[in-house]
Amino acid sequence: MAINLQKGQRISLEKSNGSKLQHICVGINWGAIVKKGLLGFGxxxxxxDLDGSCALYDDNKKxxxxxxxxxxxxxxxxxxxSGDDLTGDMGGxxxxxxxxxxxxxxxxxPAVSYVAFMLNSFRGHDFGTIPFASIxxxxxxxxxxxxxxxxxxxxNEASFAGSVSMVMGVFYKRNGEWKFNAIGEPTRDRKLEETINTVTLNYL
Known part of the structure; x- marks a missing residue:
């Protein structure tokens, strides 16, 4: 049974049978924006174009x-x-x-202790206007x-309106075991480099 993560929730990567996840996928799904025509017709x-990225840090947060x-x-x-998706789901x-x-x-x-995942809107589409987005x-x-x-x-949160980037979450290593922190925070950053800096300063 999949866990429906809440913002700020921390989980271990342990499966129901007690084994640890070693090989995982982080999938990002989002929709194109449907606009009504003039006078409501058509x-x-x-x-x-959303861009999923991840940044790797050592134990000293470098x-x-x-x-x-x-x-x-x-x-x-x-x-x-997997490569750059430039459109999102065009047909729903x-x-x-x-x-x-x-x-x-x-x-x-082995020197990597943090793997942070970020999402940026390449063309500056406001997250508040995107019909759906999930990981x-x-x-x-x-x-x-x-x-x-x-x-x-x-x-699907009002707090995402006005933002074009966000920190999705961070995998972090504690005592040799990997865990996940579901951050889900929008930022005011415009570019990936700025979002990486936000992660470095606030989420490791």
Missing amino acids: KSTEAV LVDVVYFGQLFSRDNAIRH DDGLDNEVITVDFSRLN RIYEGTPSRVTEVFAKYDIA
Whole structure:
């Protein structure tokens, strides 16, 4: 049974059978914006380009690597990005992830203690105008979901209106065990570099 995450909730990566998740996917799903035509007649669909990214830090909270649409693999090859989705779901929610970032904790550089996930609106679309956006953590591959471990709805809150970036959550290592902190906080940042700085200062 998947956990419906709440903002600020912290969970361990332990499955129902007691084993630990070692290889996970973070899938991001969002919708294009449907606009009504003049005088209320007709509709048009506007593409939304959201960018999922993750930043890797060592135990001293020093940035060591970034995975995003411009660098699809971490240096240790433990983290992979599925590639840039430029539109979102144009025909309504199809139930599939638009972007997926996979993490293999067993291959991750041992010096890495934090893996932070962020979401930025490349063209500056206000999160408050996007019809739906969510993340889910699951076992499997970008094309095959074995078991959904946790789900998190990130867009249906008034606090997201006016923001074009957010910190989704942070995986962090404690005593050799990985846990997840569901942050879900919008920021006033405009670019990925600014969001990474916000994470460094506030969420590690």
